[in-house]
Amino acid sequence: MSVILNVENWSYTKVNQYLREKILEGETEFELHGVNGHRYLFAGIKQKIKAKILGVPGLDLGCFMSGPEIYVYGNVQDACGNTMEEGKIVVYGMAGDVIGYSMRGGKIFIKGDVGYRVGIHMKAYQDKHPVIIIGGKTGDFLGEYMAGGTIIVLGLLSQHPEKPITGKFLGTGMHGGVIYIRGELDPFFLGKNLKISPINEEDLTYLKTILTEYCADMDENLESIINDRFSKITPVSHRPYGNLYAY
Amino acid sequence: MKPINFSSFYPDFYVERLENKCIKCKICIKECTYEVHTWDEKKKILKEDHSKCVGCHRCEAMCPTNAIIIKRHPSQFREHHLWNPYFIKNIYKQADKGGVLLSSTGCDLPLKIYFDHLVIDACQVTNPPIDPLREPMELRTYIGSKPEKLEVEKTETGYKLKKALPPLIKLEMPIIFAGMSYGAISLHIHQGLARAAKELGILYNTGEGGLHSSLYEYKDHTIVQCASGRFGVNVDYLNAGVAIEIKIGQGAKPGIGGHLPGEKVNEEISKTRMIPLGTDALSPAPHHDIYSIEDLRGLIYALKEATEYKKPVFVKVAAVNNIAAIASGIVRAGADAVVIDGIRGGTGAAPTMFRQYVGIPIELAISAVDKRLREEGIRHKTTLIASGGIRCSADVVKAIALGADVVAIGTPLLIAVGCTLCQRCYTGKCPWGIATNNPELIKRLPPEVVYEKVYNLMNAWRSEIKEMLGAMGLNSIESLRSNRDKLRAIGLTKEEMEILEVKHAGE
Structure with a gap:
């Protein structure tokens, strides 16, 4: 049985306090109704709980969290998954800027478009490998300073059919990890010191596994996506600023 | 050729x-x-x-x-x-x-050192000095936001506060250790500093390089730092200390990020920063989730929510032109302490042009900020921590009289453990075993030596601060805070004296 809660008239602090109490009592499933700009929901939660959010959560959904699975039936605001370590956030809508800032592990799946600087400074560590999959299109500076993990942009469903699939300065300062873009990517959009290559067998196997999960969550057809061409973007060097200094 | x-x-x-x-x-x-x-x-x-x-x-x-x-x-x-x-x-x-010129430690230019143009008052005849050897002298200071007023209610068993106090941290003296990351300095230094902080009843600061597993035991004396690179930051880390410091900038390099080169990221550092072995650790110049005071409030409260409002959140900035307005914004964003680092603030590595020419001296910054916060009626909401160029206990006294609650020191601690200020920390080859993580070199400076030297230094400063307070006729450090009357200027212009709010000697 999940805990069903209408938080329409609650402050975010009260919601988080209540959730923490219930989690400590051993509750593992939650359904939040009337979410309307509530910030920091599930901040720093470590337990492997499941939650449904109906409405639009505010800033920093799931920041510093390390475990929960959150399904959002609506859009999310900026910095969702900020410095998250483990868990999963699935958004059946669009997302704002700096999604997954510095995330070290876990998954963020977005059905629609995302804003600027998504996946900035993502990093992988030991068995942790963060993944962001964007069903729509992205703003500028996707994967800026990226140090590890995977970002996949599908461009399936967008508010902006006229725009290119990603914004400019993609992967600026990137020194680790991989970005996959469905279709061709004009190098004009790329930051410095990056290379575009076609995907190989290993990439395809990985894409198949992770996109199977995405398609199951989003009710998309895997066949029609996986058979498309993908461009793979990786840094030329893991030390992009190695020669910056005169000693 | x-x-x-x-x-x-x-x-x-x-x-x-x-x-x-x-x-x-x-x-x-x-x-x-x-x-x-x-x-x-x-x-x-x-x-x-x-x-x-x-x-x-x-x-x-x-x-x-x-x-x-x-x-x-x-x-x-x-x-x-x-x-x-x-x-x-x-x-x-x-x-x-x-390439870009690199340097270490703080600005070495002969800029005016305001501390050296300020002299301290003492009692003569009309009021008696206090002898700290025979009379109690209070150096205890609390870090955190203080309430506007205290409301007390009577209960059956006695009295209690109507509203709970915000989290406060007790310091036994008004000095804390500045943030210096593991990576920039050796693990032995961190271990020694942590132990010294515990013995002295004060705090040390992890810097932005995460917290090594051997240091979790010093949690009551630890400030954990959350910088733009978020190295080693997870919810356990945030809860591992008594306070969280958001590092926006530092005095040695305002406006730019940090960069620990891949060759320094060995196995232990990789574990502590939670990044793969040998990768560059790049801290972007801004926190990309902070482009305004409102956004800063966003991160402050994200950290407070994640740690259930149990930890005061500090915000550290470099002293720059509009520091008074910036500090006011930081306090209004909800910071329990504002750490201001002047142009003399040290560093393991900074581009030379930044270290030398960007930022303003801490003396002017701290006075301007204290004045501004008082004028706006929000001085009590925050603790002002001043750093960057504090060399001796008299500098500590002067900084507090200019409006700081607490000072943070870094370079004096390193000098205490043998640093000769050769200013080559960025090479990672420090022959004194300080700014290095070469396993052979760090053996030259064991944690016990660091602990002993730092403890001795702080013990000496503590005695000197008590003596100076006593000479001024004060018996508590709180009476000194923002007490400009205890200072006089020598050889400063009218404008400088106005900013520092001090009179000229003889006035």
Whole structure:
């Protein structure tokens, strides 16, 4: 049985306090109704709980969290998954800027478009490998300073059919990890010191596994996506600023 | 054609070996990490390459017969007031390598040191000084936001506060250790500082390099830092200390990020920063989720929510032109403490142009901020922590009289453990075992030595602060805070005195 809660008239602090109490009592499933700009929901939660959010959560959904699975039936605001370590956030809508800032592990799946600087400074560590999959299109500076993990942009469903699939300065300062873009990517959009290559067998196997999960969550057809061409973007060097200094 | 390196022609230092004293034991070869000393097997003599010497004095200090003297190289360029050797050599270096000049420690320019233009008051005749050896002297200070007023209600068992106090941290003296990351300095230094902080009842700061597992036991004396790179930051880390510091900037390099080169990211550092072995650790210049005071409030409250409002959140910024307005915004964003780092603030590595020329002195910044917060009626909502160029206990007293609650120190701690300010921390080759993580070099400075030296230094400063307070007729550090009347200026302009809110000596 999940805990069903209408938080329409609650402050975010009260919601988080209540959730923490219930989690400590051993509750593992939650359904939040009337979410309307509530910030920091599930901040720093470590337990492997499941939650449904109906409405639009505010800033920093799931920041510093390390475990929960959150399904959002609506859009999310900026910095969702900020410095998250483990868990999963699935958004059946669009997302704002700096999604997954510095995330070290876990998954963020977005059905629609995302804003600027998504996946900035993502990093992988030991068995942790963060993944962001964007069903729509992205703003500028996707994967800026990226140090590890995977970002996949599908461009399936967008508010902006006229725009290119990603914004400019993609992967600026990137020194680790991989970005996959469905279709061709004009190098004009790329930051410095990056290379575009076609995907190989290993990439395809990985894409198949992770996109199977995405398609199951989003009710998309895997066949029609996986058979498309993908461009793979990786840094030329893991030390992009190695020669910056005169000693 | 063989490349010409003009920068190698003119060494900074001269290694003088006194042949009558040298016993050819070769300790100098072992001690020098810059390979200045070499052994010529054929001629059976020790040789030296002056151009490699950074002036750290390690060989001189370790030579068993005092046979080595490190001097400034006597070779001179023709005098030119504008084009002094510093600029000439920097240009050679950049022409050779084509890169950004790097330096370590704080700004070394002869900018005006305001501390040295301020003198401290003492009681004579009309009011008696207090002798701290015989009378109680209160150095205890609390960090955190203080309520506007206290409301007390009577209960059956006694009295209690109507509203719970925000989280406060008790310090036994108004000094904390500044953020210096594991990576920039050795783990032994962190271990020694943490232990000293515990014994002294104060705090040390992890810096932005995460918290090594051996340091979790000092949690009641730890400030954990959350910087733009978020290295080693997870919810356990945020809860591992008594406070969280959001690092926006530092005095040595305002407006730019940090960069720990991949070759320094060894196994332990990789674990602590939670990044793969050997990758560059880049801290972006801004936190990309913070582009405004409102966004800063976003991160402050994200951290408070994640730690259930149990930890005060500090915000550290560099002292820059509009620091008073910036600090006011930071307080309004909900910071329990504002840490302001002046242009003299130290660093493990900063581009030289930033270290030397960006930012303002801490004395002016702290006074301007204190004044502004008082005028706006929000001074009590935050604790002001001043850092960057505090050299002695009198500087601590002066900083507090200018409006700081607490001071943070970094460079004095490193000097206490042997640093000679050669300013080459960025090489990672520190022969004194301080700014390095080379497993052989860190053995030169065990944690126990760090603990002892730092404890001694702080013990000495504590006594001196008590003496100075007593001489002023004060018996509590809180009575000194923002008490400009206890200071007088010597040789400052009217404008400077206005900013510092001090009168001229004789007035």
